[in-house]
Amino acid sequence: MLHKQKNKQQEEGETAIKPDDEELIERFQNGDVYAFDLIVQRYKEPLINFIYYYLGNRLDAEDVVQETFIRLYKKKDMYRKIAKFSTWIYTIASNLAKTELRKRKRRRTLSLSKIGYDDKDFEIPDEELKPDSIVENEMKFDFIKKEIDKLPDRFKEVVVLRDMEQLSYEEISDILHIPIGTVKSRVNRGRKRLQSNLTFLKE
Amino acid sequence: MKNCRYYKQLMYSLYDDELGPNEILELENHMASCDECREFYNCAKKMKTVLQAMPRIRPSENFNILLREKLRRESAARLHQSNSFVRYAMPAFGIGMVVLAVGVLSVKSLSRNNAGNSVANRTPVSRVQYENSDNHNVNYVIEEYNAKSNEEMITDIDSHTDSLKSLRDTHHLKARITPVSF
Numbered sequence: 563m564l565h566k567q568k569n570k571q572q573e574e575g576e577t578a579i580k581p582d583d584e585e586l587i588e589r590f591q592n593g594d595v596y597a598f599d600l601i602v603q604r605y606k607e608p609l610i611n612f613i614y615y616y617l618g619n620r621l622d623a624e625d626v627v628q629e630t631f632i633r634l635y636k637k638k639d640m641y642r643k644i645a646k647f648s649t650w651i652y653t654i655a656s657n658l659a660k661t662e663l664r665k666r667k668r669r670r671t672l673s674l675s676k677i678g679y680d681d682k683d684f685e686i687p688d689e690e691l692k693p694d695s696i697v698e699n700e701m702k703f704d705f706i707k708k709e710i711d712k713l714p715d716r717f718k719e720v721v722v723l724r725d726m727e728q729l730s731y732e733e734i735s736d737i738l739h740i741p742i743g744t745v746k747s748r749v750n751r752g753r754k755r756l757q758s759n760l761t762f763l764k765e
Numbered sequence: 766m767k768n769c770r771y772y773k774q775l776m777y778s779l780y781d782d783e784l785g786p787n788e789i790l791e792l793e794n795h796m797a798s799c800d801e802c803r804e805f806y807n808c809a810k811k812m813k814t815v816l817q818a819m820p821r822i823r824p825s826e827n828f829n830i831l832l833r834e835k836l837r838r839e840s841a842a843r844l845h846q847s848n849s850f851v852r853y854a855m856p857a858f859g860i861g862m863v864v865l866a867v868g869v870l871s872v873k874s875l876s877r878n879n880a881g882n883s884v885a886n887r888t889p890v891s892r893v894q895y896e897n898s899d900n901h902n903v904n905y906v907i908e909e910y911n912a913k914s915n916e917e918m919i920t921d922i923d924s925h926t927d928s929l930k931s932l933r934d935t936h937h938l939k940a941r942i943t944p945v946s947f
Contacts, residue, residue: 602832606824614822624825628832635836703820725816731781750777756812763808763815 583647591638602631608727609655615722616659618711626662630655649736656719656737663715702762709759717752724749769802776806780813
């Protein structure tokens with residue numbers, strides 16, 4: 563009971579001050595497990611979206627993101643303030659997702675083109691985004707998702723990070739450990755390929 | 766000469782809001798006269814909207830519960846590992862230390878015995894090998910001798926060697942006097 567009250571007080575404090583990521587990880591490194599919960603709360607959704615569109619499967623995305631948080635829990639002391647925390651956690655998630663892709667390729671049992679049909683519990687898009695009439699249809703979302711799945715991995719990850727997760731080129735460069743020029747080039751090539759495959763855009 | 770390919774690259778920079786006013790003007794002028802680029806730009810703009818409007822995935826309701834369960838299992842596994850270490854590695858380490866201690870003690874007592882022997886002027890032996898004129902090896906063994914120190918021993922060997930040299934001269938042995946061991 564006391565613990566719950568303490569948590570509630572802390573939550574109220576969080577909403578008022580909202581500590582930044584680096585402060586949270588520092589608190590966690592000093593033994594504050596509640597800071598870990600806040601990190602999970604803050605990052606689980608963006609990470610799941612990134613991994614979901616990268617791997618194409620919701621269950622795998624959740625597994626990878628949970629594994630990301632387990633790594634963070636176990637290796638919290640490996641984080642140094644020289645890097646942005648968001649970059650660090652995206653790097654862990656991205657590496658785990660790549661490992662998952664490699665496993666899949668070895669297994670050769672799961673076709674990337676066939677996954678994702680059962681993932682229907684989408685959040686309804688925010689009205690403020692004003693999607694035009696074309697993309698309001700769920701079938702179109704499925705079609706776009708399949709086209710994203712078809713992109714080569716190196717293009718897909720940067721397109722998802724840039725155009726869907728809205729990360730800057732610099733952040734993507736830090737996450738993937740590749741030069742900004744390479745990120746830009748891959749993003750544009752990925753966009754071009756996706757654009758030519760999304761034929762309905764020309765209607 | 767700037768071609769459509771160049772302008773398509775510019776379009777993606779516009780897409781990222783990275784173009785300056787002059788470049789935007791240049792692009793607009795080009796698109797006014799190029800249907801293909803205008804269509805490409807319209808598609809790129811639509812794609813940007815479409816991608817930003819893609820449905821967001823919500824984590825499942827039991828995400829946190831599953832995560833906690835995995836963390837609990839992880840901690841239990843680590844605890845088990847450390848227990849195994851205590852159970853097996855510690856006794857092994859203890860046995861290893863005992864063996865090491867016994868080894869060290871044996872070596873020490875052996876070296877003490879050796880030191881005692883030298884004090885008692887035990888007899889080192891030197892063998893000297895000659896080669897005679899028929900290319901036959903002849904081994905001369907310097908007889909047992911007593912020496913109180915290394916210096917004395919060396920002098921002693923030298924004196925033997927000298928006598929062997931004279932022996933060599935007498936018996937026309939080829940000059941090769943090599944102490945083999947001590």
